[in-house]
Amino acid sequence: MNFRQKHILGLEELSSEEIKFVLDTAESMKEVSERDVKKVPALKGVTVVNLFFEPSTRTRASFEIAEKRLSADVLNFTPSESSVVKGETLLDTARNLEAMGASVIVIRHSMSGAPWLLARELRSSIINAGDGSHEHPSQALLDLFTVREIKREIAGLKVVIVGDISHSRVARSNVWGLIKLGAEVRVVGPPTMIPRDIEKTDVKVYYNLDSALEGADVVIMLRIQKERQESGLFPSLREYSRFYGLTRERLKRAKEDVVVMHPGPINRGVELSSEVADDVHSVILNQVSNGIAIRMAMLYLVASGGGNG
Amino acid sequence: MSTKVIMDSETMSRTISRIAHEILERNKGAKELRIIGIRTRGIHIAQRIADKIEELEGIKPPLGTLDITLYRDDFRRRSDMPKVQKTEIPFSVEDKNVVLVDDVLYTGRTTRAAIDAIMDYGRPASIQLVVLVDRGHRELPIQADYVGIKVMTLKNENVEVHLKETDGVDEVIVV
Numbered sequence: 198m199n200f201r202q203k204h205i206l207g208l209e210e211l212s213s214e215e216i217k218f219v220l221d222t223a224e225s226m227k228e229v230s231e232r233d234v235k236k237v238p239a240l241k242g243v244t245v246v247n248l249f250f251e252p253s254t255r256t257r258a259s260f261e262i263a264e265k266r267l268s269a270d271v272l273n274f275t276p277s278e279s280s281v282v283k284g285e286t287l288l289d290t291a292r293n294l295e296a297m298g299a300s301v302i303v304i305r306h307s308m309s310g311a312p313w314l315l316a317r318e319l320r321s322s323i324i325n326a327g328d329g330s331h332e333h334p335s336q337a338l339l340d341l342f343t344v345r346e347i348k349r350e351i352a353g354l355k356v357v358i359v360g361d362i363s364h365s366r367v368a369r370s371n372v373w374g375l376i377k378l379g380a381e382v383r384v385v386g387p388p389t390m391i392p393r394d395i396e397k398t399d400v401k402v403y404y405n406l407d408s409a410l411e412g413a414d415v416v417i418m419l420r421i422q423k424e425r426q427e428s429g430l431f432p433s434l435r436e437y438s439r440f441y442g443l444t445r446e447r448l449k450r451a452k453e454d455v456v457v458m459h460p461g462p463i464n465r466g467v468e469l470s471s472e473v474a475d476d477v478h479s480v481i482l483n484q485v486s487n488g489i490a491i492r493m494a495m496l497y498l499v500a501s502g503g504g505n506g
Numbered sequence: 507m508s509t510k511v512i513m514d515s516e517t518m519s520r521t522i523s524r525i526a527h528e529i530l531e532r533n534k535g536a537k538e539l540r541i542i543g544i545r546t547r548g549i550h551i552a553q554r555i556a557d558k559i560e561e562l563e564g565i566k567p568p569l570g571t572l573d574i575t576l577y578r579d580d581f582r583r584r585s586d587m588p589k590v591q592k593t594e595i596p597f598s599v600e601d602k603n604v605v606l607v608d609d610v611l612y613t614g615r616t617t618r619a620a621i622d623a624i625m626d627y628g629r630p631a632s633i634q635l636v637v638l639v640d641r642g643h644r645e646l647p648i649q650a651d652y653v654g655i656k657v658m659t660l661k662n663e664n665v666e667v668h669l670k671e672t673d674g675v676d677e678v679i680v681v
Contacts, residue, residue: 225590237576
């Protein structure tokens with residue numbers, strides 16, 4: 198098959214074959230990161246702009262390293278140091294950068310749908326690095342890659358996603374990807390944080406973490422944001438942690454070879470105990486190194502595939 | 507379009523044997539050799555050469571596989587997206603005699619890409635090229651050091667190398 202997408206905006210519109218194609222491509226990219234000279238000329242002469250309107254450690258650094266490993270020219274755009282503070286719009290900003298020769302734009306923005314706006318209005322390839330609470334395709338793809346690397350097959354796995362599902366773009370993209378690849382997905386969280394119509398999808402909803410963990414193959418812990426406490430979605434971090442925090446005790450209900458994941462940054466002691474974060478089941482650091490391979494694959498495929506050449 | 511068989515199974519076996527001898531002759535043995543097969547079929551031919559060398563010298567040279575997709579000069583112009591396969595070079599190329607193996611030498615661009623890829627792994631003492639078929643029409647100043655068979659072809663013809671491992675039979679045909 199051919200991967201002919203000009204953009205990667207979300208997993209909702211990708212087919213399972215397309216998702217697998219990205220994962221397969223990432224395997225080869227992973228090898229590049231294992232060499233002494235971690236560079237290939239594939240994106241030589243291509244200008245990529247990292248347009249991050251929200252703070253980020255992993256995603257931003259990971260995209261930047263991925264771009265450089267492919268020999269691209271990288272422009273890191275910081276809105277607080279730009280004319281955005283003078284009121285320049287997102288679209289004008291992006292158009293100006295495109296006029297300077299940027300052909301791929303990696304965008305993270307607090308407004309759901311921002312990447313679609315750019316994809317519609319610009320000529321460049323757009324990669325969504327997280328839009329509002331909507332999608333975060335590169336995170337989900339690296340999660341799928343990590344699971345597949347360890348478990349071989351995703352189909353049939355019991356995957357539990359724990360946390361603030363309603364506000365999580367990581368959860369959304371993961372749900373799309375996991376369902377398309379045939380996993381059984383369980384979401385767990387306080388009722389205030391589970392989206393209302395989620396039962397209409399193939400996802401199983403649990404409000405009790407212990408029951409959800411029974412026989413689980415993979416557990417994905419989401420970060421709990423303190424701001425949600427302020428808006429009354431849960432009474433206190435301590436109470437959240439008591440009901441929904443992952444401890445070694447609780448993890449015993451899952452399968453013996455269960456894999457624990459977290460997109461980062463971790464709130465130690467809140468959504469997971471330090472023990473769990475650091476023990477054998479945790480593949481959190483694998484996720485991070487796989488993130489580079491996945492992002493290299495995404496950049497390579499949009500830059501060469503659907504219409505830039 | 508007619509199909510012509512220009513190498514059959516027996517001839518292929520003898521040719522590979524001859525090439526293995528030539529490699530050993532030129533390199534005065536197998537000690538500093540590192541064999542790297544390109545893409546799909548080059549890998550199987552490389553394997554056979556390595557096996558033959560082991561038969562002759564008692565030493566099996568380390569074997570690697572190379573995917574040149576990320577080094578192509580045309581990857582942004584193609585309408586089909588070649589899938590990037592894995593490159594596995596489980597040894598150092600530093601100061602070694604690297605023997606690159608490919609099935610067909612045509613324009614020379616694949617070889618150019620392979621050389622660039624190897625250089626990213628280190629500084630070999632030499633890079634030598636084995637091809638089963640040299641079909642002419644070079645677009646770059648590239649030559650093979652060891653050639654199975656040299657054949658004149660037209661640009662609109664296709665040279666296909668079939669191997670037992672991938673196609674069930676050993677033969678080279680011109681279509």
